[in-house]
Amino acid sequence: MSALLSVTDAHVAYGKVEAVRSVSLEVGANEIVTIVGANGAGKTTLLSAIMGILPLKGRVSFAGQDLARLDIEDRVAMGLGLVPEHRELFVTMNVEDNLELGAFRIERSRAKSSIERVYALFPRLKERRKQLAGTLSGGEQQMLAMGRALMGEPKLLMLDEPSLGLAPIIVADIFRIVTELRASGVSVLLVEQNAQAALKIADQAYVMELGEFVLSGKASDIAANERVAASYLGFQHEGASAI
Amino acid sequence: MNTTIMLFLVQDGITNGAIYALLGLALVLVFAVTRVILIPQGEFVTYGALTYASLAAGQMPGTAKLALALGIGAFAFDLFVARKALHGRLVVRSLLTNVVLPAIVLALTVYFAAQKPPVAVSIALSLVIVAMIGVYLYRIAFQPLAHTSVLVLLIASVGVHLALQGLGLLFFGAEGQRGPAVLSGAFTAGALRFTGQSLTVYGITIAFIVGLWLFFGLTLYGKALRATAVNRLGARLAGIRTTLSGQIAFLLASVIGALSGIMIVPITTLYYDSGFLIGLKGFVAAIIGGLVSYPLTAVAALVVGIVEAFSSFYASNYKEVIVFMLLIPVLLLRSLAAPAVEEEKD
Numbered sequence: 001m002s003a004l005l006s007v008t009d010a011h012v013a014y015g016k017v018e019a020v021r022s023v024s025l026e027v028g029a030n031e032i033v034t035i036v037g038a039n040g041a042g043k044t045t046l047l048s049a050i051m052g053i054l055p056l057k058g059r060v061s062f063a064g065q066d067l068a069r070l071d072i073e074d075r076v077a078m079g080l081g082l083v084p085e086h087r088e089l090f091v092t093m094n095v096e097d098n099l100e101l102g103a104f105r106i107e108r109s110r111a112k113s114s115i116e117r118v119y120a121l122f123p124r125l126k127e128r129r130k131q132l133a134g135t136l137s138g139g140e141q142q143m144l145a146m147g148r149a150l151m152g153e154p155k156l157l158m159l160d161e162p163s164l165g166l167a168p169i170i171v172a173d174i175f176r177i178v179t180e181l182r183a184s185g186v187s188v189l190l191v192e193q194n195a196q197a198a199l200k201i202a203d204q205a206y207v208m209e210l211g212e213f214v215l216s217g218k219a220s221d222i223a224a225n226e227r228v229a230a231s232y233l234g235f236q237h238e239g240a241s242a243i
Numbered sequence: 244m245n246t247t248i249m250l251f252l253v254q255d256g257i258t259n260g261a262i263y264a265l266l267g268l269a270l271v272l273v274f275a276v277t278r279v280i281l282i283p284q285g286e287f288v289t290y291g292a293l294t295y296a297s298l299a300a301g302q303m304p305g306t307a308k309l310a311l312a313l314g315i316g317a318f319a320f321d322l323f324v325a326r327k328a329l330h331g332r333l334v335v336r337s338l339l340t341n342v343v344l345p346a347i348v349l350a351l352t353v354y355f356a357a358q359k360p361p362v363a364v365s366i367a368l369s370l371v372i373v374a375m376i377g378v379y380l381y382r383i384a385f386q387p388l389a390h391t392s393v394l395v396l397l398i399a400s401v402g403v404h405l406a407l408q409g410l411g412l413l414f415f416g417a418e419g420q421r422g423p424a425v426l427s428g429a430f431t432a433g434a435l436r437f438t439g440q441s442l443t444v445y446g447i448t449i450a451f452i453v454g455l456w457l458f459f460g461l462t463l464y465g466k467a468l469r470a471t472a473v474n475r476l477g478a479r480l481a482g483i484r485t486t487l488s489g490q491i492a493f494l495l496a497s498v499i500g501a502l503s504g505i506m507i508v509p510i511t512t513l514y515y516d517s518g519f520l521i522g523l524k525g526f527v528a529a530i531i532g533g534l535v536s537y538p539l540t541a542v543a544a545l546v547v548g549i550v551e552a553f554s555s556f557y558a559s560n561y562k563e564v565i566v567f568m569l570l571i572p573v574l575l576l577r578s579l580a581a582p583a584v585e586e587e588k589d
Binding site for chain 2: 051053069071072073076077081082084087088089090091092093097100101102104105108148149151152
């Protein structure tokens with residue numbers, strides 16, 4: 001098995017309501033994989049369950065190891081990172097402390113060079129490094145959330161709606177950085193409502209509807225698919241947000 | 244009232260207030276990190292004080308045995324939780340920290356108790372014993388409930404308090420005890436007389452507050468604790484174990500409690516149940532600080548201490564009533580200032 005992350009027949013339920021049904025997916029090394037779908041399709045639920053925040057029925061393996069008995073913190077230590085939709089920053093602490101804590105499980109000497117790499121990726125964060133996270137703008141908070149996750153040296157970074165509520169110019173910046181991550185050897189699992197932008201940078205794509213994958217394949221094929229075009233891309237102009 | 248009496252009362256109030264400040268800070272810390280309202284904080288005070296006093300008197304304190312018993316319990320919990328994926332390193336580590344360590348401390352306590360140890364040894368042993376009790380209690384009573392509501396944690400906290408108080412009666416008897424002063428001697432400055440013990444209280448309190456401030460501001464673990472308090476999920480996603488944060492918080496709280504007890508017991512006779520009332524006064528300060536603000540808690544603690552000193556001079560029968568009445572205007576103001584919020588689920 002060569003896939004970095006492989007999810008087989010996953011079910012996630014809130015009580016009796018199954019939010020994710022029989023979902024299987026794979027993310028390979030150096031790959032951007034996107035899950036697109038409407039609001040409430042179960043995308044966030046799936047990411048949370050892969051991270052260990054919600055209980056999942058089925059099999060999830062990462063870097064060849066079964067994750068079933070591992071806590072969130074163990075998964076982080078293995079190189080699985082999540083930037084959640086609500087970012088979950090330490091709002092009363094400054095940017096630098098947020099980043100430093102992202103490397104909690106990393107050797108101190110390596111953390112120092114990681115922080116420089118993150119600042120190189122997001123120069124804005126360096127300018128604001130003594131500012132409290134809660135006082136940053138939405139775009140800066142998203143950058144900080146991504147930076148904090150990168151401090152943990154993830155092999156796979158899962159991004160939940162990174163473009164939500166951000167200005168188009170910042171969205172473009174964030175998508176550019178996602179492709180840079182792939183170039184530097186980090187795989188990305190990207191959940192987006194902005195299907196057009198996501199499909200443009202992704203290698204593989206899954207389309208999720210009502211808790212199930214209805215389509216999957218190469219991102220370029222999915223983007224060309226008529227049904228997808230009608231449901232998710234149809235009413236948009238180039239570069240516009242899907243929300 | 245003349246100035247001398249007033250100065251004396253203020254001085255007395257500040258000495259007590261310093262202790263309440265430490266206890267209040269520990270309560271705020273534990274609540275912020277684990278959402279536990281630490282009612283047994285007072286027992287840490289009594290256990291620290293009476294363990295110290297017993298050792299100084301050449302008696303064997305039962306708390307050392309309790310630490311070993313709780314450690315064995317904590318070890319059993321660790322084994323049970325990891326039963327499906329037991330591996331050698333985990334078992335050895337848990338065995339060392341939960342069983343071997345308290346066993347060594349118990350052996351040392353037995354050895355030293357027989358020969359009236361020097362003050363420094365008694366203090367060190369008392370602190371270590373109570374610290375272990377605090378950490379193992381977290382493992383046994385609170386860590387398994389970590390995901391439940393504040394109310395459930397509060398009920399567990401009351402249960403632990405009652406159990407510890409009962410055990411305190413068993414270990415130390417109903418008689419009160421006093422310990423030897425950490426620093427004897429005294430000097431006068433103008434109208435005021437400073438005893439070595441009150442100077443110790445000021446010194447240790449200030450050192451501890453500065454130490455905590457440095458710990459939270461500069462060290463990675465200190466920041467991790469703050470992070471857990473600010474955003475539990477965010478901390479977990481950064482790889483910070485909430486159980487580790489909880490352990491550190493309980494470790495600090497139990498050390499602070501024990502240290503406070505050791506500082507008070509040369510000044511006042513302490514009984515097995517005295518800690519509760521002392522802890523409650525720290526709690527009053529913590530409530531005035533809204534269970535979140537460290538500086539406000541420290542200031543409030545000094546106010547509580549001074550109010551207590553003055554009310555014991557003017558109306559000693561009502562001194563507790565007056566101190567706890569401080570809460571009413573504060574809560575009233577807070578309830579008017581803050582919008583009604585439902586308890587957060589996480």
